[in-house]
Amino acid sequence: MLLSLMRKHAKSWLIKFLIGIIAIVFIFYFGYSFRSRRVVKIAYVNGEPITGLEYEKAYRDLVEGLRRQYRDLWNDKLIKKLKLRQRALDGLIERKLITHEAKRLGLSVTEEEIQKAIMEYPAFQVGGRFDIGRYRSLLRQNRMKPEDFEGSIAMELLQQKIRGFLWAFVPVTEQEIKDRYTYANEKVKIGFVRFAPKRFKESVKVQGKELKAFFKQHQEEFRVPEKIRLRYIVIDPKTFEDKVKITDQQVQEYYEYNLDKYRVKKRVRARHILFRLKPNATKEEEEKVKKRAEAVLKEARAGKDFAQLAKKYSEGPTRSQGGDLGYFQRGMMVKPFEDAAFRLKKGEISNLIKTRFGYHIIKMEDIKEARTKSLEEVRPEIKKILTQNACKELANDKGLNLIDQMPYEVDLEKYAKDHGMHVKYTDFFSDKDPIPGLGGTQKLRESLFVLGKDETTDLIELDGKFYIFQVAERRPSYLPKLEEVKEKVTERFISYKAAQAAKEAAEEFLKAVRSGKDWKALAKNQGLRVEETDFFNRTGSVPKIGYAPELQEMAFSLSKENPYPDSVFQNEAGSFVIKFEARKGIDQKAFEKEKEKYRFAILYAKQNRLFEKWLEALKVKAQIELVTPVEKG
Numbered sequence: 001m002l003l004s005l006m007r008k009h010a011k012s013w014l015i016k017f018l019i020g021i022i023a024i025v026f027i028f029y030f031g032y033s034f035r036s037r038r039v040v041k042i043a044y045v046n047g048e049p050i051t052g053l054e055y056e057k058a059y060r061d062l063v064e065g066l067r068r069q070y071r072d073l074w075n076d077k078l079i080k081k082l083k084l085r086q087r088a089l090d091g092l093i094e095r096k097l098i099t100h101e102a103k104r105l106g107l108s109v110t111e112e113e114i115q116k117a118i119m120e121y122p123a124f125q126v127g128g129r130f131d132i133g134r135y136r137s138l139l140r141q142n143r144m145k146p147e148d149f150e151g152s153i154a155m156e157l158l159q160q161k162i163r164g165f166l167w168a169f170v171p172v173t174e175q176e177i178k179d180r181y182t183y184a185n186e187k188v189k190i191g192f193v194r195f196a197p198k199r200f201k202e203s204v205k206v207q208g209k210e211l212k213a214f215f216k217q218h219q220e221e222f223r224v225p226e227k228i229r230l231r232y233i234v235i236d237p238k239t240f241e242d243k244v245k246i247t248d249q250q251v252q253e254y255y256e257y258n259l260d261k262y263r264v265k266k267r268v269r270a271r272h273i274l275f276r277l278k279p280n281a282t283k284e285e286e287e288k289v290k291k292r293a294e295a296v297l298k299e300a301r302a303g304k305d306f307a308q309l310a311k312k313y314s315e316g317p318t319r320s321q322g323g324d325l326g327y328f329q330r331g332m333m334v335k336p337f338e339d340a341a342f343r344l345k346k347g348e349i350s351n352l353i354k355t356r357f358g359y360h361i362i363k364m365e366d367i368k369e370a371r372t373k374s375l376e377e378v379r380p381e382i383k384k385i386l387t388q389n390a391c392k393e394l395a396n397d398k399g400l401n402l403i404d405q406m407p408y409e410v411d412l413e414k415y416a417k418d419h420g421m422h423v424k425y426t427d428f429f430s431d432k433d434p435i436p437g438l439g440g441t442q443k444l445r446e447s448l449f450v451l452g453k454d455e456t457t458d459l460i461e462l463d464g465k466f467y468i469f470q471v472a473e474r475r476p477s478y479l480p481k482l483e484e485v486k487e488k489v490t491e492r493f494i495s496y497k498a499a500q501a502a503k504e505a506a507e508e509f510l511k512a513v514r515s516g517k518d519w520k521a522l523a524k525n526q527g528l529r530v531e532e533t534d535f536f537n538r539t540g541s542v543p544k545i546g547y548a549p550e551l552q553e554m555a556f557s558l559s560k561e562n563p564y565p566d567s568v569f570q571n572e573a574g575s576f577v578i579k580f581e582a583r584k585g586i587d588q589k590a591f592e593k594e595k596e597k598y599r600f601a602i603l604y605a606k607q608n609r610l611f612e613k614w615l616e617a618l619k620v621k622a623q624i625e626l627v628t629p630v631e632k633g
Contacts, residue, residue: 042089044625045096050089055630059088061148072460073443077450085630095155097618102158105165109157117153163611170606177598181591184598187535187584190555191519192545193528195506196574197498204497206490214493215482221492222485225430226477228449231423233416235399235466237391244390251382255375262373265330269366270341271306271323274316277358280587293352293359300349306363315358327368337362392464399459399466410456412470428475438462499570506568506575514564519579535584545576554578 040052062084067074079085102108119130126134139149215222255262275293277286296313300306307322314323330338337360340353344364353360406415413423427436431449434440440462447457448469456470482489509526513519523530533543538556541547551569558565558580569576 041627042630043093043627044623045093046100046623048096048100050092050096052628054092055088058092059085059630062088062091070443070447072458073441073447075447075450075457078446081446081450089630093619093624094615097615097622098155098159098162101618102162105162107158107161107165109154109161113157114150114154117157118150159611162614163607166607166610166614170603170610172599172602172606176602177595178591180602181594181598182586184539185537185586185590186556187537188555188558189533189535189581189584190542190558191530191532191579191581193506193509193519193523193530193577194574195502195509195528195576197495197502200498200501200505201494203501204494206493211489211493212482214496215489218492219479222489223477223479224475225432226449227428227430227475228471229428229473230426230435230448231412231470231472232426233402233412233421233423233468235395235402237388237395237464237466240391240394240398241387243394244387246383246386246390250386251379252375254382254386255378259372262378264368264371264373266342266370267327267329267368268341268344268364269327269368270325270344271310271363271365272316272318272325272337273300273306273310273314273323273361274357275313275359276315277354279356280589290352290359293361297349297352297361300361300363306349323363324365327366395466396459396461399468402468403459406456406468409454410470412456412468425472428473438467499575503568503570503575506570506577510564510568510577513577513579532581535582545573546571551576551578555580559583 041049042052042055043050063079066078066082066084070078118124118135121130123138124130124135136146139146273293273296275289275296277289281289292313296309300309307324310323311319316323318324325333330342332338333341334355334357336353336355340350340360341362341364344350344362346364346367348364350360350362353362402415402419416423426438429436431445435445435448444460444462447460448471451457451471453471453474457468460467460469509522509528512522520530531544533545536542536552536555538549538552542551542555545551548569548571551571554565554567554569555578558578560580563580565578569578
């Protein structure tokens with residue numbers, strides 16, 4: 001209401017008087033408060049104070065960073081939820097500890113080092129060189145002063161030096177690298193028999209006493225989470241289309257300003273015949289593949305139909321299409337193939353081209369030279385973009401005007417009606433569920449769930465529309481009575497008992513095969529199917545079973561001499577009895593190629609652990625005295 005009053009009477013004596021009064025209050029109250037806070041001590045770290053001014057700046061920077069991250073979803077109540085005051089203080093304490101220890105170790109950062117780091121910062125470079133204009137612009141966009149950014153760079157460099165000092169004591173042995181590589185790359189193949197719970201569901205009898213006991217034991221799993229229901233106003237940019245008129249001049253200006261967007265790169269259409277070559281192929285194997293490719297190349301150059309040759313000989317995925325790759329531009333194919341293709345003229349056939357996939361024969365079908373689309377070609381597209389942008393701007397302005405004129409405590413339904421709009425309602429939802437009918441992100445739900453009843457958000461953009469949300473009702477979390485969730489409890493109870501029965505049957509099966517019974521015969525007698533996976537490693541998923549780290553570890557502990565595990569593996573799909581089939585060791589050549597990458601990964605992990613332990617040790621030894629509680633600061 002005050003904003004609305006100030007807009008209407010911006011030049012009146014009343015507003016000038018009000019502004020004068022507000023200015024005096026700010027000078028006498030906040031001016032005093034700010035000066036007094038400058039000398040307040042928040043904490044002491046080894047005798048050195050953290051001042052109120054330092055703390056407020058660190059806290060403000062943290063809030064601003066998250067405000068930029070959340071954008072229009074930001075709500076000041078998130079400060080408490082995300083514990084930003086404590087995080088700001090913890091960050092300052094760590095900085096003090098790091099700085100003290102760096103001084104003790106004789107480590108420091110020079111002005112030249114800071115300047116060099118800033119000039120090499122990728123975000124500040126244009127065409128591979130530092131650009132002062134971009135530097136200032138990006139800092140301005142992020143509301144950061146140069147001295148603050150330089151301070152953060154100095155701290156980063158100091159941490160790097162400390163890490164470097166600590167890292168001198170972190171060796172990585174050849175055996176560690178080999179072990180890590182083997183752990184990540186060796187493979188096994190297993191057979192398995194699945195005991196699906198659905199086979200046992202019909203035999204489950206639901207007894208009242210048992211169901212009550214099950215519910216009591218698992219009651220927390222049936223807890224109804226806190227839920228809210230929203231009322232909201234939606235401002236759809238599409239409703240403003242009749243108010244927008246796009247001129248030819250606007251279209252022309254947009255086209256000229258975005259000319260790069262309408263430049264089409266050179267594209268070619270080619271066919272190819274691929275003769276696959278294994279990554280670890282011997283010279284003899286490669287020579288054999290090459291000779292076969294040369295023979296087909298001879299046929300192609302003799303005038304035989306290239307598409308038919310591709311269908312007959314190609315080992316690539318486009319074989320059934322006669323080797324047709326469609327149109328492609330540079331950057332879409334592996335480099336040797338691409339370089340050869342773009343050298344060809346229309347109708348030409350290449351020599352044999354070797355890539356990591358094998359040997360290729362390429363035939364150039366068509367060439368479309370680089371060009372710029374004309375204004376007439378793209379006029380409808382530009383008009384649509386400009387219309388959408390203009391509508392979005394009008395919708396945004398409408399939303400901001402509604403927010404500006406809105407009283408602090410507002411009946412959103414009446415307020416919307418007064419402005420010729422309608423309020424809509426959502427169903428109840430929890431912070432883990434999408435907003436019914438709207439979707440939304442986790443950040444949006446966080447922002448909404450910190451609001452109290454009848455509290456309203458600022459203008460929020462969601463999927464191209466603008467919204468003002470208000471919490472209409474809030475239901476606290478509670479533990480339901482059995483009667484409220486009996487159907488769900490019964491279903492869960494049956495599934496639980498069926499899974500137990502499946503596990504017991506699997507354990508009996510495992511016991512039998514471990515005692516010497518024939519694996520396949522036993523499965524057949526029980527009407528079960530023996531399946532087999534492909535080879536898999538520890539980092540991916542298990543073929544035909546899915547993501548199962550526990551099963552992977554179990555599988556890798558087996559061998560030809562010890563083919564069965566000690567226990568059954570159980571997941572949502574059922575209980576599994578597995579059997580070792582084969583193991584595939586690492587490729588020595590591949591290991592030599594990737595060795596340094598693994599060395600660096602091990603070193604980096606060790607260094608990070610060491611730095612964290614070092615910092616924790618500093619905290620334990622340090623004298624940290626909290627003087628002013630930050631939640632009240």
